[in-house]
Amino acid sequence: MATTRIAMIGAAGRMGRAIVRALGESPDAHLVAAVERPGSPDLGQDAGALAGIGALGVVVQPHLPAAGDADVWIDFSAPASSVGNVRAAAALGTRIVVGTTGLSSEDKQAVVVAARTIPVVLAPNTSVGVTVLLKLVADAARALGPGYDIEVVETHHRAKRDAPSGTALRLAEAAAEATGRDLAEAARYARHGDVGPRSPDEIGIQTLRGGDVVGDHTVFFLGLGERVEITHKASSRDVFARGAVRAAEWLAGKGPGLYDMRDVLGLTT
Numbered sequence: 001m002a003t004t005r006i007a008m009i010g011a012a013g014r015m016g017r018a019i020v021r022a023l024g025e026s027p028d029a030h031l032v033a034a035v036e037r038p039g040s041p042d043l044g045q046d047a048g049a050l051a052g053i054g055a056l057g058v059v060v061q062p063h064l065p066a067a068g069d070a071d072v073w074i075d076f077s078a079p080a081s082s083v084g085n086v087r088a089a090a091a092l093g094t095r096i097v098v099g100t101t102g103l104s105s106e107d108k109q110a111v112v113v114a115a116r117t118i119p120v121v122l123a124p125n126t127s128v129g130v131t132v133l134l135k136l137v138a139d140a141a142r143a144l145g146p147g148y149d150i151e152v153v154e155t156h157h158r159a160k161r162d163a164p165s166g167t168a169l170r171l172a173e174a175a176a177e178a179t180g181r182d183l184a185e186a187a188r189y190a191r192h193g194d195v196g197p198r199s200p201d202e203i204g205i206q207t208l209r210g211g212d213v214v215g216d217h218t219v220f221f222l223g224l225g226e227r228v229e230i231t232h233k234a235s236s237r238d239v240f241a242r243g244a245v246r247a248a249e250w251l252a253g254k255g256p257g258l259y260d261m262r263d264v265l266g267l268t269t
Contacts, residue, residue, distance in 0.1 A: 243264075
């Protein structure tokens with residue numbers, strides 16, 4: 001069975017390097033192209049050497065692969081460039097996994113449009129554990145019912161640019177969908193001063209930043225006399241990298257459509 005040929009976009013970033021390392025461990029996928037933004041100081045370097053696993057013979061380039069050069073692109077770059085990369089993938093008929101966070105509603109709509117012609121996995125968090133967490137949160141929200149207030153708290157390292165994290169938003173969306181709420185109306189991102197009593201319909205989403213925390217997420221279900229807390233803590237970016245590679249391998253055999261990690265793990269009906 002042929003291995004899946006992967007192009008890594010954002011190859012010199014922290015996640016890009018982790019994914020290059022994960023590809024080095026995978027028997028079913030290998031790196032064939034590495035891409036970074038024009039002007040990056042890492043252009044011209046070997047992607048494997050940058051990732052700390054030794055030279056792979058794949059040099060970091062400032063341009064996207066040509067049609068047919070890779071089976072799947074993995075994009076962990078930045079929102080502005082990710083949208084352009086998705087459109088380029090659609091023009092070339094290439095599958096793509098998008099793990100970039102901080103996408104706006106307009107950015108996501110561009111991904112939806114591209115997915116009409118190519119297979120796309122859109123996943124703000126590619127961790128297998130977080131994907132299972134999403135299902136647990138939805139199941140708990142349905143089972144516990146309206147008597148339990150829902151709050152999402154996330155913590156990340158001090159350098160993270162977007163807030164709340166894409167994962168926190170997706171967890172809140174999972175809870176909102178399971179309880180028939182519109183997150184755009186239910187979300188409460190901050191409380192300060194005399195805000196009055198908590199609305200029974202709101203879903204709180206709170207952000208902590210500091211240190212080198214890779215990513216912690218807790219969903220609280222707060223009832224009268226008891227509470228349920230569901231937590232995921234990532235101690236290494238390798239968990240996201242392995243999930244991204246798993247998503248790319250899965251996507252290689254799929255037709256056009258918009259997928260997420262729940263599809264990759266077979267958790268959707």
